[in-house]
Amino acid sequence: MSERVPLLAARAAARRYGSQIALGPTDFELGDGEAVALVGPNGAGKSTLLALLAGALEPSAGQVERRDGARVGWAPQRAAQYARLTPRENLELFARLEADERPERSAERLLDEFRLPRGVLAGELSVGNRQRLNLAIALLGEPDALLLDEPTAALDPEQRQRLWERLEAQREAGVALLFVTQQIEEVEAHAGRVVALREGAVAFAGSVAEYEAPALA
Incomplete structure (x- = not known):
């Protein structure tokens, strides 16, 4: 090193x-x-x-x-997301916590990149989609x-x-x-x-x- x-x-x-x-x-x-x-x-x-x-x-x-x-972006085994929010709402919320100046734009980019549905609550997502949302959240804020x-x-x-x-x-x-x-x-x-x-x-x-x-x- x-x-x-x-x-x-x-x-x-x-x-x-x-x-x-x-x-x-x-x-x-x-x-x-x-x-x-x-x-x-x-x-x-x-x-x-x-x-x-x-x-x-x-x-x-x-x-x-x-x-x-x-x-640092962290994707724990237990998904860090809110079940009663949509994937978009989750991403916008966490983007604001990262002081993202354009949370809506960041959310839209990651929704497209991870092919996540927009009109479904996070708690209703398949296991695979919940994992992809978890990873998308970890990528917010341009982590090192x-x-x-x-x-x-x-x-x-x-x-x-x-x-x-x-x-x-x-x-x-x-x-x-x-x-x-x-x-x-x-x-x-x-x-x-x-x-x-x-x-x-x-x-x-x-x-x-x-x-x-x-x-x-």
Whole structure:
């Protein structure tokens, strides 16, 4: 990694819920334009690490650092949207929260880009469309880093391909990607680096070529 200050960093960051350790002391850095896959079994701490880096959770110990002025888009597994609003209304609302000067224009662009319906409430969307709306919300505000928790989990193969085309275009424009996935094909095709968690601790951190998925399954 370059000597430039990372976009996001965890410094011995940990998270507890009472006596339960969701994530032990963890060190991690995300730099400009990187694509990092975060892998590991359920309950390993992947979603917790993303939430800490996004600022949605406070660490119980250690600290999380964000470069001054860095903007972060976060798409958690549990969709961050309002069920009684339409996709357009959701996008306009979140665009205003991002201080977007043209929320209607941004909403229209993302509705077209993600092929989202306009006249249906978000709570009535299919699982795939809810996931696409979740990702569209994460892209508001021109983020410098995208934190994506299993972004393709509810998508069919064609939707996955279209999504990765969009994400690769974002990365080529300098946006950093940290994505959780259970698909080794996505790791091999889209990541430059892999971090594997197990039982709240880093079990592996290195290049895709060095990563051996079966050994950490």
